[in-house]
Amino acid sequence: MKIAMIGQKGIPSRAGGIEIHVEEISKRLVYLGYEVEVYCRRGYCDKEFSDNKYQGITVKYTPYIKSKHLDSITHTFTSTIRALFSNCDIFHYHALGPSTMAFIPRLFGKKVVCTVHGLDWQRGKWGKFASKYLKFGEYATAKFSHKTINVSKNLVKYYREKYNLETSYIPNGVERPDLVKPLIIKEKYNLGKDDYILFLARLVPEKGIHYLIDAFNRIKTEKKLVIAGGASHSEGYESELRKMAKENKNIIFTGFVKELELAELYSNAYFYVLPSDIEGLPISLLEAMSYGNCCLVSDIAENTDVIGSIGYSFKKANVDDLEKKLNMLLENKSKVLKVRDLAAQYILNKYNWDQISINTKHIYMEIMGTKKKITDKWRLGNDGKRHTIN
Structure with a gap:
């Protein structure tokens, strides 16, 4: 099964939480047996790869118009079209703005998942038109997707009250870091x-x-x-x-x-x-x-x-x-x-990337009509390999 991740600026990148989220679940989904394509914007990634491969993920760079208001939406459009030609099975959109394009793969019979990372129309940097467009993005996440994921319980409650829609709660995660001295x-x-x-x-x-x-x-x-x-x-x-x-x-x-x-x-x-x-x-x-x-x-x-x-x-x-x-x-x-x-x-x-990735896999299996299978407990080690937990 092939997954298209669309909406993030790129990977690897610390441009924002969405980029970290997409990278962490994508590399784990690869170890769970999926083909994952992450659509990126050149100039936002910390590094680029000549073979377009990063930890088993296929990294694809698609064009966009670099400006505050057109950057995201033009990249989402070109990424969506390219993912259609790449025969992706599931289109996984991240954030409200990119989710406005979720109707396109649906027209071609593809499955769509939208993850809401926040109500972006509330953010102070956007003007009236952009805020209205992002509100349409919110509507799109509720109406155009086969499954909507929210990263916070408060967002789950919001969608239940506004759209009478039961969404899935799958949060962000974190890994154990090494503490370092102040040099x-x-x-x-x-x-x-x-x-x-x-x-x-x-x-x-x-x-x-x-x-x-x-x-x-x-x-x-x-x-x-x-x-x-x-x-x-x-x-x-x-x-x-x-x-x-x-x-x-x-x-x-x-x-x-x-x-x-x-x-x-x-x-x-x-x-x-x-x-x-x-x-x-x-x-x-x-x-x-x-x-x-x-x-x-x-x-x-x-x-x-x-x-x-x-x-x-x-x-x-x-x-x-x-x-x-x-x-x-x-x-x-x-x-x-x-x-x-x-x-x-x-x-x-409380916030474990390995379990978050398994929960995301179950969403994919559900919308594809695949029965859930019992998954071994495992973690992705610092060596980049999958380790079974007894």
Whole structure:
């Protein structure tokens, strides 16, 4: 059976959570016996492959018009057409915008799955027309697909109430990382263990970074605030953030980070903050917890469902409450250490890529009319091989 993954910018890439999600489930689906084609945009991938193969996945580059509003939809269209000529059996669309094209493979009798990673029309970077188009994408995920997957329980509830539709809950996942010492970040930013509070995600308005800078500017502390991440068609917002922080020498913008520098930032933070107004299921939060970080998050359901009782929250968009909670954790290291001891194992048990991939396989089997088979418990090892768990 051949699967087409459409909607992501590309793999391997840390451009966003969708790219990580697609890469992790695709390489596992290959080990589960599927042919997987991932459709990519040149320029967004961390590397390209001359033989178009990456960990058993077929990587295909299709053309697109590079602009804020046409980038995704033109790439989705060309990818859909190419996947039709490639005789893919299942077209798996990711996100609302790309899902607007889901009717095309249906016209040709193909099976369609749509994964909703968040209600993108709510995001502040989009204008009126783009927001309306993304709302149509939401409709398409409910009406054009044979099966709709949501990455959060709150989204499952939303689709049940709005569309009277029972969708499948399959979240994002996370892998166990190696903790590393602060070498690169010591040289570049003079940061050591526990010297800083970390925000790490895209610099877009819905992430609430402006609340965090506002609250941090009110606090007296020797610790730094590290804001790690790049803009995503949101350069104006990034400029506003830098203006808010220009008088505070303890606020550091790193830009986009990856690989060892990324690992060092996660490994050595005092605690991690995610002050979002909107989320699907934030992979950066899963990653922060997998490194054993204490996390402080806004109290939206998508965040609090992740941390459970292993972490702290503040009232969404409430700078006063955020300031209060930041001070509490800065003044009470015991509260931070208590969560650190529990966070990693808790999140690794709760959000497991191997099980997520098996659940995705069962969706494919269901829409293809194939009976589910008992699957051996297994994991994908660091050596890239499949290992049976006794």
